[in-house]
Amino acid sequence: MHTLFLIKPGEIELKLGNKREFARRLKEQITKRLKGIPFTLEEYPGRFFLTVEEKDSELTLFVLQHCPGINGVAKAIKTKKDIDEICLAAVECAKTEILTGAHTFKIEARRSDKSFPFDSYRICVIAGNSVLAEYPTLSVDVHNPDFIIRIEIRERAYIYSSTAAGPRGLPVGSQGKGILLLSGGIDSPVAGYMMACRGLALESVYFHSYPYTSPEAQQKVERLAARIAIWTGGMHLWIVPFTDIQLAISKTSYEETKTLMLRMAMMQAADIIAHRINANSIVTGESLGQVASQTAENMRLSQSKTSLPVLRPLIGIDKEEIIAIARQIETYEISILPYEDCCVVFSPKHPILKPDYEELKGYFESLALNNLIESAVMKSERKYFDFAYALKTNTK
Amino acid sequence: MKDIYLDWAATTPLDSDIMRSALEFSLRAYGNPSSKHWLGKEARQALEESRARVMHSIGITKGNFVFTSSGTEADHIPIFAILERLRRASSAGKPIHAIISSIEHSAIEEQIRVLERLGLQVSRIDPDSKGHLEAEHVASKIRNETVIICIMNVNNETGAIQDIKAISESIREVVQLKRMKKPWLHVDAVQALGKLSIRDLENYADSFAVSAHKIRGPKGTGGLWFARPPEIFIRGGGQESGLKPGTENLFGAFAFSLAAEKAALSMPANQEKALILEERIIDGISSIPNALIIPERIPKDNGFVPSIISMAFPGLGGETMVRALSDCHIAVSTGSACMSNIHHAERRVLKAMQVPEDIAFSSIRVSTGPLTTLQDIDSFLEQVEVLYRKLKT
Numbered sequence: 001m002h003t004l005f006l007i008k009p010g011e012i013e014l015k016l017g018n019k020r021e022f023a024r025r026l027k028e029q030i031t032k033r034l035k036g037i038p039f040t041l042e043e044y045p046g047r048f049f050l051t052v053e054e055k056d057s058e059l060t061l062f063v064l065q066h067c068p069g070i071n072g073v074a075k076a077i078k079t080k081k082d083i084d085e086i087c088l089a090a091v092e093c094a095k096t097e098i099l100t101g102a103h104t105f106k107i108e109a110r111r112s113d114k115s116f117p118f119d120s121y122r123i124c125v126i127a128g129n130s131v132l133a134e135y136p137t138l139s140v141d142v143h144n145p146d147f148i149i150r151i152e153i154r155e156r157a158y159i160y161s162s163t164a165a166g167p168r169g170l171p172v173g174s175q176g177k178g179i180l181l182l183s184g185g186i187d188s189p190v191a192g193y194m195m196a197c198r199g200l201a202l203e204s205v206y207f208h209s210y211p212y213t214s215p216e217a218q219q220k221v222e223r224l225a226a227r228i229a230i231w232t233g234g235m236h237l238w239i240v241p242f243t244d245i246q247l248a249i250s251k252t253s254y255e256e257t258k259t260l261m262l263r264m265a266m267m268q269a270a271d272i273i274a275h276r277i278n279a280n281s282i283v284t285g286e287s288l289g290q291v292a293s294q295t296a297e298n299m300r301l302s303q304s305k306t307s308l309p310v311l312r313p314l315i316g317i318d319k320e321e322i323i324a325i326a327r328q329i330e331t332y333e334i335s336i337l338p339y340e341d342c343c344v345v346f347s348p349k350h351p352i353l354k355p356d357y358e359e360l361k362g363y364f365e366s367l368a369l370n371n372l373i374e375s376a377v378m379k380s381e382r383k384y385f386d387f388a389y390a391l392k393t394n395t396k
Numbered sequence: 397m398k399d400i401y402l403d404w405a406a407t408t409p410l411d412s413d414i415m416r417s418a419l420e421f422s423l424r425a426y427g428n429p430s431s432k433h434w435l436g437k438e439a440r441q442a443l444e445e446s447r448a449r450v451m452h453s454i455g456i457t458k459g460n461f462v463f464t465s466s467g468t469e470a471d472h473i474p475i476f477a478i479l480e481r482l483r484r485a486s487s488a489g490k491p492i493h494a495i496i497s498s499i500e501h502s503a504i505e506e507q508i509r510v511l512e513r514l515g516l517q518v519s520r521i522d523p524d525s526k527g528h529l530e531a532e533h534v535a536s537k538i539r540n541e542t543v544i545i546c547i548m549n550v551n552n553e554t555g556a557i558q559d560i561k562a563i564s565e566s567i568r569e570v571v572q573l574k575r576m577k578k579p580w581l582h583v584d585a586v587q588a589l590g591k592l593s594i595r596d597l598e599n600y601a602d603s604f605a606v607s608a609h610k611i612r613g614p615k616g617t618g619g620l621w622f623a624r625p626p627e628i629f630i631r632g633g634g635q636e637s638g639l640k641p642g643t644e645n646l647f648g649a650f651a652f653s654l655a656a657e658k659a660a661l662s663m664p665a666n667q668e669k670a671l672i673l674e675e676r677i678i679d680g681i682s683s684i685p686n687a688l689i690i691p692e693r694i695p696k697d698n699g700f701v702p703s704i705i706s707m708a709f710p711g712l713g714g715e716t717m718v719r720a721l722s723d724c725h726i727a728v729s730t731g732s733a734c735m736s737n738i739h740h741a742e743r744r745v746l747k748a749m750q751v752p753e754d755i756a757f758s759s760i761r762v763s764t765g766p767l768t769t770l771q772d773i774d775s776f777l778e779q780v781e782v783l784y785r786k787l788k789t
Contacts, residue, residue, distance in 0.1 A: 211716050211720040247787075
């Protein structure tokens with residue numbers, strides 16, 4: 001037995017010029033993520049059809065629901081373009097829905113193949129009557145139905161009801177590659193997820209300051225990376241040993257500038273890694289004013305340590321909203337584990353809020369951290385969380 | 397690199413002779429003490445002998461002693477015993493009240509917190525800046541509806557010894573004066589066992605809890621002494637006077653009894669040794685710039701057991717120091733190992749002693765035992781000074 005999935009692609013439908021390239025990316029991503037599962041994937045205008053063996057259908061649905069560039073997925077029935085067969089399939093859909101407790105329905109039909117003898121309205125009426133004949137307890141409600149049976153007449157007829165939402169957006173990799181600063185807190189995983197859904201392939205970087213930060217804190221970041229890898233389709237995590245840099249900053253800096261100096265050093269290290277892996281941008285979980293280091297003035301200074309655009313998808317988002325997304329993508333419970341994140345080693349009581357740009361930039365240079373930062377990146381460990389691993393740890 | 401173990405308050409290395417004897421004994425005597433056949437009877441006899449050996453080693457002459465699965469469980473039995481009264485009082489719309497010190501182990505504090513949510517009123521007594529409770533202060537909180545008072549004998553973080561005798565006498569005075577029913581006095585003596593004589597507790601307390609693994613016995617075995625049986629909460633097969641139902645852990649009980657015996661016999665020598673180690677630690681830490689002993693104390697201060705000492709390295713988180721020392725194969729801990737898993741409870745004891753937050757944050761606990769040597773202490777002092785200089789921010 002096989003299961004057929006009807007896949008509705010996301011924004012690639014809007015991008016006229018690059019449509020083919022985006023479709024290719026989406027196919028590539030689906031193919032990569034279904035490694036080890038036998039499948040066939042066909043592309044038609046505005047739709048992909050994926051067939052897998054029934055035993056793989058649950059896992060496949062999970063994969064598709066977490067693949068950016070997909071708007072929605074539905075298990076569909078494929079029939080000949082024959083009104084009787086179509087009606088039988090519609091009844092089959094209704095049966096599945098009744099089992100979940102539905103009472104009202106409507107039918108929506110789309111006829112791309114205009115040679116089909118019935119128009120959309122007629123298809124709805126005929127199929128609707130078949131369903132009602134089979135299940136007299138159901139009733140039609142065109143405004144607020146419990147379920148909708150959709151019928152699409154294309155090269156074949158496709159009939160489906162419940163559609164599972166995908167992450168929408170663009171296929172991963174269609175916007176190049178970015179490097180995500182992953183701290184272990186609530187925000188950065190959300191930022192990573194959001195940019196993955198905007199088509200950015202990601203590698204992530206974590207600054208580890210042992211013994212100030214614990215092995216448990218690193219494991220927490222690894223769990224977060226493994227979780228985000230579900231959307232990115234696997235992900236590298238760079239673990240950069242940052243203790244020497246933290247110590248150098250702590251021994252020489254003015255108390256109130258320590259956090260800022262650290263952020264600048266991190267940005268510089270991220271920039272080095274970004275160039276090494278051909279990333280086109282750096283992604284952070286910063287949100288304007290959320291903490292002292294996230295004022296516009298402080299961000300200007302940290303940004304000065306890279307020539308790449310720093311993408312901050314959370315910049316205008318309220319903490320409560322960020323938490324809501326973190327809960328939805330199931331990173332929240334990991335993020336709130338009580339291990340210190342990489343920035344808590346210094347927590348000056350009164351961190352600087354409105355630094356003088358030139359003065360502080362000069363001050364950072366005077367710390368002469370370049371060699372230390374270069375060597376920290378050299379000593380980095382690069383771990384890969386592949387998609388199969390992510391699947392194993394994230395599906396029940 | 398030699399392992400240096402300075403975390404004896406968390407647990408102690410097993411005594412290999414005792415463990416071997418207990419294993420050999422258990423391989424032979426595998427019967428269920430409740431069985432009526434000869435194997436059961438043998439097991440029953442061995443269990444009662446173990447009980448007698450523990451009581452005798454501690455110096456208990458009256459009351460009863462039951463084996464439990466841990467010191468924590470032994471602490472819970474007298475606390476759970478008030479549940480039925482709490483229910484009755486709640487349905488009659490009357491309060492019932494408990495008094496505990498604010499420096500109790502999580503076994504008491506966290507369990508009392510649960511009962512507090514069920515309506516128990518609780519007074520928490522803060523210690524002075526040295527970590528000692530004032531007996532009159534404890535007694536002054538007694539009300540008509542006070543049913544239980546829990547006071548630990550030796551604090552697991554600071555080593556501070558509470559004067560249970562004075563507290564008990566103050567309680568009696570207040571109770572007699574006000575003609576009230578005497579509340580149950582439970583003493584957590586888990587850290588006291590093996591470090592000082594607790595034989596007098598039978599004259600002052602209604603119950604006290606001990607644990608085998610703090611005196612080189614196996615983990616998973618504790619005990620509760622009581623003058624008269626508390627109300628039974630956990631029901632089952634009626635084992636251990638009904639207070640700890642479930643097939644008895646004869647291996648643990650037997651090993652506990654041997655460990656208690658050995659601890660009693662070697663106590664004078666161990667105490668003397670602990671005092672020498674204490675002096676070396678206090679002198680050594682005091683000579684490291686900025687480092688300090690908390691609370692401030694001099695060697696041989698009889699308000700503290702010499703084998704447990706807290707200290708702080710301002711400007712360096714205690715956890716960081718523990719990790720750094722661990723890399724040098726030196727084992728110490730931040731406060732209580734049992735509290736390291738509970739975020740909100742961290743540094744609760746030091747906070748109650750009004751230790752400033754940044755000092756408490758930078759604290760570690762060092763605890764010694766019979767196998768600790770002066771060389772161990774010197775290596776520790778040397779490393780801790782180097783690490784402090786290197787990692788201080």
